[in-house]
Amino acid sequence: MAQTWAKVTHSVSLLTHTDFTHHYTGADELLHKRGIFFPGTCFLGRQSFEFWLHKQGVLMSELSEVDKTKRLFMGLGSIVIGAGIGGALAYPIFQFAVGNALKTSEGGDEKNWIDLGSATEFEEGKPTAKKITIEIRDGWVKSSSDETIWVVRQGNNFLTFTATCPHLGCKVNWIPERNEYFCPCHNSAFDVSGEKKPGSASARGLDALEHRVADGKLQVVFQKFKNLLPTKEVFS
Known part of the structure; x- marks a missing residue:
């Protein structure tokens, strides 16, 4: 049991x-x-x-x-x-x-067109600096950056350059007495049309920006470009 x-x-x-x-x-x-x-x-x-x-x-x-x-x-x-x-x-x-x-x-x-002002305000042949603020998106994060654009009027046409030196990213300034853009970091120099001068450290000339005149205003599409390259290449 x-x-x-x-x-x-x-x-x-x-x-x-x-x-x-x-x-x-x-x-x-x-x-x-x-x-x-x-x-x-x-x-x-x-x-x-x-x-x-x-x-x-x-x-x-x-x-x-x-x-x-x-x-x-x-x-x-x-x-x-x-x-x-x-x-x-x-x-x-x-x-x-x-x-x-x-x-x-x-x-x-x-395209993000940015106004630089009235097309008539730019003097013939004289480089003029224009300050802009751009919005930067990194994923969901937003920030802003202050940039400088150089503008030269040539008759009915315009030259528009970013002020960032293509060598290592310093800012170039227009030196009237030398008739050139100059980067003080590594002595790169560029003529009024943005072409690099002999002896410059930069591998290429100043980076031109796409521009247009719309409703009487000069507009550009701002972009950043990679440094140290002989040809212009946009940052992705």
């Missing part, structure tokens, strides 16, 4: 109230509504538990339905919450992508 009992206790586990609520989520509520309370004792396995429920007038199928319904509700809730979080994270990316697409399709010109 002792040997038989040992086999039974080894193969059948005790079912406590904690096990009951874990395996049959929501069933506690069903029993309470019917005035049925889980006894303080443990049940010797599932069959003993089902027998007790049967005596209380509760079928296992009812517990299963309660369990499935509640699990379905919890599952749908998780899907809704997950979709909400995913939507919140995706919205800035969607706004950025769609915003740029709309800007291109509506504007027709995605």
Whole structure:
């Protein structure tokens, strides 16, 4: 007899109230509504538990339905919450992508044209410095940078250069008495048309900027270029 009992206790586990609520989520509520309370004792396995429920007038199928319904509700809730979080994270990316697409399709010109002033204010053949502030985007971070543009009027045409020396990025100044742009960092010199002079450390002339006259105003597209190269190459 002792040997038989040992086999039974080894193969059948005790079912406590904690096990009951874990395996049959929501069933506690069903029993309470019917005035049925889980006894303080443990049940010797599932069959003993089902027998007790049967005596209380509760079928296992009812517990299963309660369990499935509640699990379905919890599952749908998780899907809704997950979709909400995913939507919140995706919205800035969607706004950025769609915003740029709309800007291109509506504007027709995605270049950032910057006003330098009235085209008539620039004197013939005289280099004039114009200060601008540009916005820099690095991912989601925004910052600003002050830049200088050199402008020379030649009849109805214009020369527009960035003031950044192509050698190592120092700023060039116009020296009227020498009739040249000069970089004090490494003694690079450029003539009025931006061409480098002999003996300059720079590998190329000053970097010209795309420009146009629109509604009587001179406008440029500002760009930064890589240093030390013999040809102009835009920073990506």
